[in-house]
Structures are given as C-alpha cells and as structure tokens.
Amino acid sequence: MSPFAEYAISALLIFGGAFTLVGAIGLARLPDFYTRLHGPTKATTVGVGAIMLSSVIYFSAMGEDIGISEILITVFLLMTAPVSANMLAKAAMHIGVNTLESTKGNPWEQ
Amino acid sequence: MFDRLSFPQPWLSLILFTTWQILSDGVSGGSVVLGLILAWLIPQMTHGFWPERPAFVKTWRMPAYILRVLKDIVAASFSVAWLILSPRKPRPAFINYPLKLEHPLAISILASTISLTPGTVSADVSDDKKTLLIHALDATSDQEVIDTIHNRYEKPLMEMFQ
Amino acid sequence: MITIALNLAIAMVTLAALLNVYRLIKGPDEPDRVLAIDTLYINAIALIILLGITLGTRMYLESALLIAVMGFVSTVAMAKYLKRGSVIE
Numbered sequence: 001m002s003p004f005a006e007y008a009i010s011a012l013l014i015f016g017g018a019f020t021l022v023g024a025i026g027l028a029r030l031p032d033f034y035t036r037l038h039g040p041t042k043a044t045t046v047g048v049g050a051i052m053l054s055s056v057i058y059f060s061a062m063g064e065d066i067g068i069s070e071i072l073i074t075v076f077l078l079m080t081a082p083v084s085a086n087m088l089a090k091a092a093m094h095i096g097v098n099t100l101e102s103t104k105g106n107p108w109e110q
Numbered sequence: 111m112f113d114r115l116s117f118p119q120p121w122l123s124l125i126l127f128t129t130w131q132i133l134s135d136g137v138s139g140g141s142v143v144l145g146l147i148l149a150w151l152i153p154q155m156t157h158g159f160w161p162e163r164p165a166f167v168k169t170w171r172m173p174a175y176i177l178r179v180l181k182d183i184v185a186a187s188f189s190v191a192w193l194i195l196s197p198r199k200p201r202p203a204f205i206n207y208p209l210k211l212e213h214p215l216a217i218s219i220l221a222s223t224i225s226l227t228p229g230t231v232s233a234d235v236s237d238d239k240k241t242l243l244i245h246a247l248d249a250t251s252d253q254e255v256i257d258t259i260h261n262r263y264e265k266p267l268m269e270m271f272q
Numbered sequence: 273m274i275t276i277a278l279n280l281a282i283a284m285v286t287l288a289a290l291l292n293v294y295r296l297i298k299g300p301d302e303p304d305r306v307l308a309i310d311t312l313y314i315n316a317i318a319l320i321i322l323l324g325i326t327l328g329t330r331m332y333l334e335s336a337l338l339i340a341v342m343g344f345v346s347t348v349a350m351a352k353y354l355k356r357g358s359v360i361e
Contacts, residue, residue: 044288089231091352
C-alpha cells in the first residue's frame, strides 16, 4: 500500500471517529431537545461518512473492487438524517417538550 | 391498460434499477430482469403517494447543487462541532422562513438541505406550504439566517424547478 | 499507522455510543430517547465498518446496510407513534 493511501486512511479514520464523538458529546451536553437535535444530524452523519470513505480507500488500495455499497450506505444516511430529524422535531412539538428559556421565537402548535 | 405497463416515475424507476444492480453482486442477466421488474412494480404500487409528475426541468443543474451542499455539510459540521465543544451557551431560535418555492418536491429538497447545513434544522411546513419553521442552534439575527438560506439554496432550486 | 488510527477510531466511536446510552437512560422526554437510539444505530454502523477494516473483510457491509434501513424505518415509526399515537392509520 502506498504511503499516501495510508496517511489518507488514517486521517479519515481519526476525523470520522472525532466527529462521531463530537456528535455524541453534543447529544449528552446541550441543554434542550431542539439543540440536541443538531449534534446527531450533522456531526454524526459527517463522521460516519468519513469512516465509510476510509473504508472505500482501504479496500481499493488492497486491490479489491471500488466499494459501491459503502457509498450507497453513506448516501442513504445523508438522505434519511434530515427526514428523521424533521419527524422527531414534529413529535417534540406535539408533546411540547421544554425549550431553553433563552430561545427566541416559539414552536408551532400541533 | 397502457398505463399499467408504463413507468409513471421514470427517475424513481431509474434509481431503483441502479440501486438493485449495486445491491446484487455485479450485473448479470438475473439481476437485470429482477431490477426491471422492481423498477416497474414499486412505482406502480406506490402510485397513490405521488400525486403529480415531478416538474424537473433543468436536471443538469443538480450536480452543482449537490456539490455545494456536500461542501457546506462539511463546513457546517465544523461550526457545529466548535459550538458543542466551546463552553459558551448557544443562542437557539425558532425562525419562520417565508417560502418562495411552490413545488412539493422542491420544498422537501430545501428542507433536507437546511437540516444538513450550518446550524439549522427544519422543523415543520405550514399547511398552506408558505412558511417553513426552522430551528437555529446559534443565531444572531433572524434576517441573516433567512437571507443566507434564500441566496445559497432557494435561488438555485427555484431556477431548477421553474 | 493504520492500526493505531483504527484503534483510536474504535475507542472514540465506543465512547460516543456510551454517551448515547447516557442520554437514552436520562431522557428526560421520549423524543430525546428516540434521538439517542437513532444516533446509537448510526454509531453501530460506524463500528461495523471499523470492524470490517480490522478484519480485512467486506462481508459485514451487508449488515451495515440492513441496520441503516431498519434503523431509519424504526425511528420514523417511533416518531409517528409519539405524534399520532399509532403507527399505521
């Protein structure tokens, strides 16, 4: 394996792992439900995407086919993350979860 | 009868067919036949959920839009990561975004884009499809967020769908 | 070098999963718990990919794909249940 591929794979792995961790820290640390929604939809999706990309590079550097299923999973996650965030936000508005006091504006009545 | 044999959603059929070829190991006679059957059957079965034909006019503009969104997703996660790790409290806000798009597909693409990009999650669309409720993680002013979204994402989508 | 990066990534994703479990137990509302499960399955996919690289096989990608599909459907079903009180109307 060429040293360039090795650097790229290692960098992507650490980048991906770090972003997944940041997403989870956001989920654990942010003050109310709506702010917590931001961590998983962005940071975690990017983190998993980076890990997928490193897997694609790793297996093509090992001389196997280009991993189309990795790309398929990444595209699927990118398409579904906003949909589930939206559904959860609607459910939260229906239940009327508490929002942070400093939040400007109001959620809609459901 | 002719209606039953056609592909009412050509793009959906194409995506289904391609996905099936990827899922089954390599393109072979069997996977092509099964892929064609699925590409015909699934749009027919889900016919009721697609009230109108998609009004895609300028499909060739799509790749540029997707590239811009992908770039913004990476940038967005850096800013969100910074906010999560910094000790200061975020300034969340609910923002009513006035929609100028009319096509349902265009609105849902815009809503998904908003959810994936800088510090905003789209929460709901009003019943008359004229307002989008957005939750921003860290907003200094409502108008700034609205302008950014309008110039960066809604304008290219309006060009694509009209 | 890849081995070190791989171990680091596995450690970070595992820690992330533990933080998700913390949110899953703590709540305080149902949407928080559903969101925690949603993040948890995405982390599980990441772990499966990392395991695949460690073992040098791509066999596990199929299961990652299945988890992605099932996880999304279950999140939507749970969100719909919270909103309407039933999944299929």
